[in-house]
Amino acid sequence: MFFMKNDSKKIPYAIDLAASLFAMALLLGFMYATETVLIPLLFSILIAISLYPLARLFERIRLGKATAAILSVIVAIAVLYFIGWFIVHQSIIIGKDATAITNKVMSVLDRAQRWVETTFNVQRNTMMDQLRDQGNKMLSNAGAMASATFGSIGNILAGTVLVPLFSFFLLYYRDFFREFFFKAFKSTPQSKVHETLNKIYTVVQSYLLGLVTVMGIVAILNTIGLMIMGIDYAWFFGTLASLLMLLPYIGIAIGSILPALFALAVKDSAWYAVGVIAWFQVVQFLEGNIITPNIVGSKVSINPLMAIIAILLGGMLFGLPGLILALPLTATIKVIFDAIPSMQAFGFLIGEPEKEHLKINATQELLIKWGIVRKPKMEKKVKIDIEIDNDEPAPTTTVRYKEIHEAENNPYENLPQQDVPKKNRDNN
Incomplete structure (x- = not known):
C-alpha cells in the first residue's frame, strides 16, 4: 500500500507517476517470487476479513480476543469441511452406478464414432491410431504430470495448515497491524489512512459476503432446472456449479459440462444435455445482470x-x-x-x-x-409576441335629474330659508 502527498510543486507529475508504476512493478515481481507463502497469506486475509463480524460477535459476549479468533477459524473450517464432505459423499454415491454410466458413455462414444465415420469418411482404425498416439504422448509426459500433481498436493497440504494459522493471527493481531500502517505512513494524514483501511475492509467484505449469497441463489436455480429436466443428483451438480463461481465469468459455464455429460450418458436423448447447458447459460445471464448487481451493488x-x-x-x-x-x-x-x-x-x-x-x-x-x-450558442432568435386582450367595457356614469316646472309645486316652499339651496332662493 502506498500513500503519497499531492506535492506537485516539488515533484513533477511525470516523475511521481513513473515512481508509482515502478514500485508497482517491483511489487508484482516480489509477489511472483514469493508465491508459495503469498498465496496462503492472501487467502488468509480474505478469510479473516469475512470472519471479522463473527469474531466481534464472540467478543461482545465477553470471550477473550484469542478465544474469539480461534472459534471463528473453527467455524470456517467446519463449513469448508461440510462442503468437501458433501462433494466427496455425492461423488461416491454416483460412483456406485459407474458401471451403468460407463456402458452408456461407451455407447454414446460408439455412436459418435459411427457419425464421424459416415459424415467425414474417416475410418475407425484411423481414429483409433490417432487416439493411441495421443495416449502415448500423455504417457511420455506422465513423469512431469506426476511431479506437478504431487507438487500441487504439497501446496494444498501446506495451505490447509498455513491458512487457518494465518487467519487466526490476522484476527488476533488486527489492531497491531492497523497501528503498523499508521506508523508506516506518518507523512499522510492519519484520518486518510484510517479511512482507506476501512474502505478496503468494506469492499472486500462486500465482495465475499455477496459472493456467498449469490452462490447460494445460483445453486438453488441450477438445482431447480435440473430437477425439472429429471436429472439425477440435481443438488450435487447444482451446488458444484455454484461453487465454481469462484472462477468469475467462466465458473458456471464450466460447471455445466459435468451435468451435461451425465445427462448425455443416462438419458435417451441428447436434447437433455443441450437443455442443461442452455439452462445454466440462462442462470449465468441472470447472475451477471440481475443477481450480482443488486446484491453486491456498487461497493465493488x-x-x-x-x-x-x-x-x-x-x-x-x-x-x-x-x-x-x-x-x-x-x-x-x-x-x-x-x-x-x-x-x-x-x-x-x-x-x-x-x-x-x-x-x-x-x-x-x-x-x-x-x-x-x-x-454551442443558439443560432436562431426566438420571438415572443405578447398581446393584451382587455374586453372589459369602459366604466359609465349615469346622471339622473328631475326638471321642475313652474306649474308644479315648489319642493322648498315649506323649508326654512337657510335650508333652501342658493340657486332656488330667488324663485321663492
Missing part, C-alpha cells in the same frame, strides 16, 4: 473489461489461485489508487463508467466538460 465497482484483464493476469501469475484472487485484489488496488493522487486516474480506469459516459452524445459533453470545445 470494477468494469467488466478490467475484471477480465485482471483474471487473465491473475491466472498468468498464480494459476488457479490467481483466478480466484483476481477480483478482490483488483478491488483493493482500486481503493489504494483512489487514495494516491498520482494514481487516481488508474483507479478511475478500473472503476465502472458513469451514466454520462454511455450516452449517445457523450463525446460532445466530455469535450465541453474539459474545455476542449465551447458550448
